[in-house]
Amino acid sequence: MRLVIALGGNALLKRGEPLSAANQARNMAMSAKGLAAVCAGHEVALVHGNGPQVGLLALEAALYKAVPPYPFDVLGAESQGMIGYVIAQAMRSVLPGREISALVTQTLVDEDDAAFNHPTKPIGPVYSEAELAAIKAPSDWHFSPDGAGTRRVVPSPTPLSIMELESIQRLVRAGVLTICCGGGGIPVVVSGTAGAVRGVEAVIDKDLCAALLAIALGADHLIILTDVDGIYRDWRGPDERLIRSIGVTELQAMRFAGGTMGPKVEAACWFVRETGMPVSIGNLEAASAVMAGAAGTRVFGH
Numbered sequence: 129m130r131l132v133i134a135l136g137g138n139a140l141l142k143r144g145e146p147l148s149a150a151n152q153a154r155n156m157a158m159s160a161k162g163l164a165a166v167c168a169g170h171e172v173a174l175v176h177g178n179g180p181q182v183g184l185l186a187l188e189a190a191l192y193k194a195v196p197p198y199p200f201d202v203l204g205a206e207s208q209g210m211i212g213y214v215i216a217q218a219m220r221s222v223l224p225g226r227e228i229s230a231l232v233t234q235t236l237v238d239e240d241d242a243a244f245n246h247p248t249k250p251i252g253p254v255y256s257e258a259e260l261a262a263i264k265a266p267s268d269w270h271f272s273p274d275g276a277g278t279r280r281v282v283p284s285p286t287p288l289s290i291m292e293l294e295s296i297q298r299l300v301r302a303g304v305l306t307i308c309c310g311g312g313g314i315p316v317v318v319s320g321t322a323g324a325v326r327g328v329e330a331v332i333d334k335d336l337c338a339a340l341l342a343i344a345l346g347a348d349h350l351i352i353l354t355d356v357d358g359i360y361r362d363w364r365g366p367d368e369r370l371i372r373s374i375g376v377t378e379l380q381a382m383r384f385a386g387g388t389m390g391p392k393v394e395a396a397c398w399f400v401r402e403t404g405m406p407v408s409i410g411n412l413e414a415a416s417a418v419m420a421g422a423a424g425t426r427v428f429g430h
Contacts, residue, residue, distance in 0.1 A: 129169075129170045129171070129348045129349060130170065130171040130172075130300065130345060130346065130347045130348050130349075131166070131167070131170050131171065131172045131173070131347060131348065131349050131350075131351060131419075132172075132173045132174075132175065132338055132341055132342035132345060132347045132349075132350050132351070133163070133166065133167075133172060133173070133174050133175065133338075133351045133353065134175045134176075134177075134334060134335050134338035134350070134351070134352045134353065134395070135159075135163075135174060135175065135176045135177065135215075135353055135412070136177055136352075136353055136354035136355060136412060137176075137177040137178070137179050137180055137181075139155060139156055139159045139176065139215075139353070139412055140152040140155050140156050140176075140180075140181075140211065140214060141155060141180050142155065142355075143254075143355070144254075147180055147181070147184045147253065152181075152211075152214055153214055153217075153218070156214050156215055156217075156218040157218045157221070159218070159412055159413075160218040160219050160221060160222045161222050162412070162413065162414075162415040162416060163219065163222075163412075163415055164219065164222040164223050165415070165416045166351070166415045166416055166419050167219075167223065167226070167305055168223075171300050171301065171303060172300070172305050172306070173296060173300050173306045173308055173309075173341060173342075173345060173347075174215065174305065174306065174307045174308070175308065175309045175310065175312075175334055175337060175338040175341060176211050176212075176215060176307065176310050176311070176334065177310075177311060177334045178204065178207040178208070178211055178310055178311030178312075178331070178334070179249070179250055179251045179252070179311075179331070180251070180252060180253065181207045181210060181211060181311075182200070182203050182204060182206075182207045182251050182252075182311060182331055183251035183252020183253065183280060184252060184253075185198075185203045185206055185207060186200070186203055186251065186252065186280075187252060187263070189203065190265075190266060199327060199329055200282065200315070200327075200328075200329045200330060200331060201314050201315055201316065201327025201328060201329070202327065204310075204311050204313075204314040204315065204327075204331065205232055205314050207310065207311055208230075208232050208233065208310035208311060208314070209230075209232065211310055211311075212230030212231075212232075212307045212310055213230065215230065215307050216228050216229075216230045216307055219305060223305065226303075226305050227302075227303065227304040227305065228304065228305045228307070229299055229304050229305070229306055229307065230307040230308075230310075231292060231295065231296065231299070231306060231307065231308045232292075232314070233290060233291070233292050233296070233308045233309045233310065233313045233314065234290075234291040234292065234313055234314045234315075234316045234325070235287045235288075235289070235290055235291070235309065235312060235313025235314065235315060235316065235332050235337055235340075236287070236288045236289045236290075236291060236316060236317065236318060237285035237286065237287060237288055237315050237316070237317060237328065237330065237332065238285060238286070238288060238317070239317040239319065239328065241283075241285035241286060243283045243284050243285040243286070243330070244283045244285060244328075244329075244330065245283075246283070247270040247272075247281040247282050247283050247284075248272070248281055248283075248284055249281055249282050249283065249284035249330075249331045249332075249333060250272065250274055250279040250280070250281050251279070251280050251281070251282055251331055252279065252280045253279070254274050254275065254277040254278070254279050255271075255277050255278050255279065256276075256277055256278075257278070259277075260278050265280070270282070282329070282330060282331050283329065283330040283331075284312075284330060284331060284332060284333050285315065285328075285330050285332065286336065287312060287313065287332050287333075287336055287337045287340050288340075289340070289344075290308075290309060290313060290337070290340065290341060290344065291313075291316065291325070292308070293341075293344055296308050296309075296341070296345070297344075297345060300345060308341070309334070309337045309338065309341055310334070311331060311332065311334055312331065312332025312333050312334040312336065312337040313332055313337050314327060315327065315328050315329075315330040315331070315332050316328065333391045333395075335352055335391045335392045335394075335395035336391055336394065336395050336398070338350065338352070338395060339395035339396070339398045339399040340398075342399050342403075343398075343399060343402045343403060346403075347399075347403070347405065348405055349405060349406055349407075349408065349419070350395075350396070350399045350405070350406075350407045350408075351407070351408045351409075351415075351418060351419055352392050352395065352396065352407065352408070352409045352410075353410065353411070353412040353415055353418065354392065354409065354410070354411065354412065355411065355412065356389075356410075356411060357370055357410060357411050357414075357423070357424065358370050358371060358372070358409050358410045358411075358418075358423075358424040358425035359371045359374070359379075359384075359389060359392075359393065359409055359425040360389075361382075363384075363385075363389070370425070371425050372425060372426070373421075373425065373426040373427075373428065374425065374426075374427055374428075375427075375428055375429070375430045376396075376397050376400040376401060376427060376428070376429055376430070377430065379393060379396070379397055379427055380397050392409055395407075396409060396427045397427070400427055400428065400429050401429075404429045405429075406426055406427060406428050406429075407426070407427040408421065408424050408425070408426050408427075409424055409425045409427070410423050410424020410425065411423070411424065
C-alpha cells in the first residue's frame with residue numbers, strides 16, 4: 129500500500145513547550161515507534177509541519193541587525209533541513225533496515241494568490257499579552273488570536289505543484305521512506321519566458337501539500353496525524369462529539385476553524401474527491417489505530 133502521512137508539529141513539540149533542540153529530539157524519538165508500525169511494509173512519503181520552527185527562525189533573523197532578515201523561503205529551507213534530520217535520525221533508530229531520505233522540496237504557488245493579502249497561517253510560539261509587547265515585533269508582522277494568547281500569522285497560498293515530484297516518486301516506489309514537502313514545501317513562483325524560479329514570502333499549509341502529493345503519487349491512503357483525537361462536531365461546545373466516520377459530501381458542508389482543523393478538513397476533502405480513497409485524521413499517539421480505522425476520524429468518498 130502507498131501511504132502519505134502528514135505529521136503535525138506535535139511530533140516534535142508539545143503545545144507550550146520551549147522550542148529547544150533537545151525537546152524536539154526527545155518528542156520525535158517518542159513518536160517514532162508508533163510511526164514505524166504504520167510504515168512497516170508500505171511505500172511511504174512523510175510530510176511534516178514547521179510552524180513553530182520557522183517562526184523561531186524568523187525571530188532569530190529579526191534580532192540580528194547586521195544583515196536584512198532572511199526571507200521565508202530561505203527560512204523554510206532551513207526548517208526542512210533541521211526537521212528532516214531530526215525525523216530521519218529517530219526513524220532510523222526504529223527501522224534499522226529501512227532506507228530513509230529527507231528531501232528539500234519546493235512547492236509552486238500562484239504569485240497572484242489572494243492569500244498574500246490575507247495572512248492566516250500561524251507560526252512561532254503563542255504569546256501572552258505581556259510577551260507580545262516584550263518581543264517588540266516589526267510593524268509589518270501580523271498577529272491573530274490563538275486560544276488564550278496570540279500568534280504570528282503569515283500568507284499561506286494554495287499549493288499548485290511539487291517541483292521535486294519525479295524524484296519523490298522514484299524514491300517512494302523504490303521503498304525509501306521519503307521525508308519531503310516539509311512545512312508544505314518552500315514556496316516558489318515561476319516567472320518570465322525562461323521560467324525562472326524564485327522564492328516568495330509565505331508558509332504553505334502542510335496538510336494541503338500532503339493532499340496534493342498524495343493525489344500525484346496515487347496514494348491509497350492519506351493519514352493526517354495531529355494532537356487531537358479526530359474531527360469533532362461542536363468542538364469545545366456543549367454538544368461536542370467525535371466523528372468516527374463521515375462522507376466527504378457531509379463533511380464539506382460543515383465549518384471548521386481556519387488555523388486548526390479547517391486546513392485538515394479541506395485537505396481530506398480534496399484528496400477524497402480526486403481519488404475516492406480514504407483519509408484518516410487522528411492523534412499521533414494512536415497512529416496504528418488511526419490507520420486501521422479503530423481510532424480517529426475516517427473520511428470516505430460519498
